[in-house]
Amino acid sequence: MSNTATTTADTTATTAGETDEQLKAEWREYAFEGEPKLAVEDLNVHYGDDHALDNVSLDIPKESVTALIGPSGCGKSTFLRCLNRMNDRVSSARIDGSVRLDGEEIYQDGVDLVELRKRVGMVFQSPNPFPKSIRENIAYGPKKHGDIQTGVLARLLGRADSDELDALVEQCLRDAALYDEVKDRLDDNALGLSGGQQQRLCLARCLSVGPEVILMDEPASALDPIATSKIEDLIADLAEEYTVVIVTHNMQQAARISDQTAVFLTGGKLVEYGDTDQVFENPQSTRVEEYITGKFG
Ligand SMILES: Nc1ncnc2c1ncn2[C@@H]1O[C@H](COP(=O)(O)OP(=O)(O)O)[C@@H](O)[C@H]1O
Numbered sequence: 320m321s322n323t324a325t326t327t328a329d330t331t332a333t334t335a336g337e338t339d340e341q342l343k344a345e346w347r348e349y350a351f352e353g354e355p356k357l358a359v360e361d362l363n364v365h366y367g368d369d370h371a372l373d374n375v376s377l378d379i380p381k382e383s384v385t386a387l388i389g390p391s392g393c394g395k396s397t398f399l400r401c402l403n404r405m406n407d408r409v410s411s412a413r414i415d416g417s418v419r420l421d422g423e424e425i426y427q428d429g430v431d432l433v434e435l436r437k438r439v440g441m442v443f444q445s446p447n448p449f450p451k452s453i454r455e456n457i458a459y460g461p462k463k464h465g466d467i468q469t470g471v472l473a474r475l476l477g478r479a480d481s482d483e484l485d486a487l488v489e490q491c492l493r494d495a496a497l498y499d500e501v502k503d504r505l506d507d508n509a510l511g512l513s514g515g516q517q518q519r520l521c522l523a524r525c526l527s528v529g530p531e532v533i534l535m536d537e538p539a540s541a542l543d544p545i546a547t548s549k550i551e552d553l554i555a556d557l558a559e560e561y562t563v564v565i566v567t568h569n570m571q572q573a574a575r576i577s578d579q580t581a582v583f584l585t586g587g588k589l590v591e592y593g594d595t596d597q598v599f600e601n602p603q604s605t606r607v608e609e610y611i612t613g614k615f616g
C-alpha cells in the first residue's frame with residue numbers, strides 16, 4: 320500500500336537533498352530492555368512558522384547517557400527543552416505530540432511543572448550560579464521545595480538532625496566532584512569560582528532536589544579541556560543513578576561518554592538513533608555518515 324508521504328518524498332527532495340528514502344523508520348528504532356524512562360512520540364515544535372522539530376519519536380532508556388548530536392539549528396535544544404516543558408516559557412512555541420515520563424504523559428492538564436522540573440532537572444550551556452554563596456546555591460532548591468522542613472532529604476540521607484542542610488550540601492558537592500576544591504569556602508560567593516567549578520556547582524544544585532533525569536545542553540562548550548574532561552568523567556558516574564540526556568556539538572565527546580546517540584539533521588528531523596558504537600562506526604544513513612566524518616554540517 321503506497322501512501323501520500325512516500326509518493327511526495329520520491330519526487331520532492333528538500334533543500335538539503337533529503338528524501339523520506341533517506342529517513343527510514345528502522346534507522347530510528349532502538350531496542351533496549353525494560354520500560355523507557357522517557358518516551359517521546361510524534362513530537363512537533365513550531366516557533367511561529369518555523370518548524371523546529373519534525374515528528375520526532377524516541378525512547379530513552381533509564382540510567383544511561385543519551386547523546387543528541389547534529390548541526391547547529393537542527394532542534395537539539397528545542398528537543399531537550401520539551402522533556403521538562405521548558406519550551407512552555409517560549410511564547411511563540413507550539414508543541415504537539417506526546418512525552419511520557421515513566422509512562423505518564425507530561426503534556427496534559429494538571430501536571431505540576433515545578434514537580435516535573437524537579438524530577439527532570441537541567442544544566443545549561445553557560446554556568447549560571449546564583450550570585451550567592453556556594454552553600455546557598457545548593458540549599459536554595461530544597462528550601463524552596465520545603466524538603467528540608469518536611470525531612471524528606473533527612474530521611475534520604477538517613478539523618479534528621481540540624482546538620483541536615485550541611486550534609487546535603489556536602490553530598491551534592493561530592494556527587495558533582497567539587498567538594499574537595501571548595502570545602503573551605505562554602506560561604507564565598509559562587510561567582511568567584513572558575514567556569515568549570517561553576518558548572519559543577521550548577522550540577523550539584525540540580526542534584527540537590529533529587530532529580531531522576533538530568534538534561535544537559537552543551538554543558539562543556541564554554542569550558543577548557545581539563546574542566547571538560549572533569550565534566551565528562553562525572554557524566555559517566557551519574558548514569559549509574561540517573562538518566563542523562565546530553566546535547567553536544569562535539570562528536571568525540573558524544574562517542575566517549577554516551578551509551579546511545581540520536582542524530583538530528585536540518586529541519587528538526589531525527590535521522591538515526593542507536594547504540595553509540597553503531598552510530599559512529601556503522602551509520603545507516605549516508606547523511607549521518609557524511610556528518611560524522613565531517614563532510615557535511
Ligand atoms: N525561542 C525561540 N524562538 C524562535 N525560534 C527559535 C527559538 N529557539 C530556537 N528557535 C529556532 O528553532 C530552530 C532549532 O533551534 P535549536 O533547538 O536551538 O537548535 P540547536 O540546539 O540544534 O542548535 C532554529 O531554527 C532556531 O532558530
Ligand SMILES: [Mg+2]
Nearest residue numbers: 395396397566
Ligand atoms: Mg542548542
